[in-house]
């Protein structure tokens with residue numbers, strides 16, 4: 006950034022640079038020329054743009070702060086809920102007899118090719134079940150034996 010009146014305006018904030026430019030512009034001798042009218046309008050427009058950008062930046066800073074706070078809250082919540090529990094605790098059977106760790110099996114749809122996940126509890130009682138593909142909604146036959154369970 007070039008030197009103007011002995012200081013480097015490039016180191017200043019957008020608002021200060023804009024105020025400086027507006028000051029320079031308003032101290033120009035009035036010539037009533039088309040060029041000056043255009044220049045004045047451009048400076049005015051830039052002032053509005055700088056205001057809008059400054060406002061957006063403030064909102065973004067607030068949003069970032071909000072997300073940071075939520076992240077902290079979530080970490081605290083996780084600690085409060087899961088502190089002291091390990092995977093084996095989580096794998097203990099819930100009162101209804103189901104594992105609290107849910108296993109899912111990767112199922113490829115023969116109609117559209119989509120791979121989707123099916124809760125293994127779904128066919129705990131039977132070997133073969135029909136599941137609707139979430140993509141093409143065709144019925145897909147899923148058998149317990151032909152699957153590679155994954156967590």
Ligand SMILES: [Zn+2]
Pocket residue numbers: 114115116117118119138139140141142143
């Ligand atoms: Zn499908």
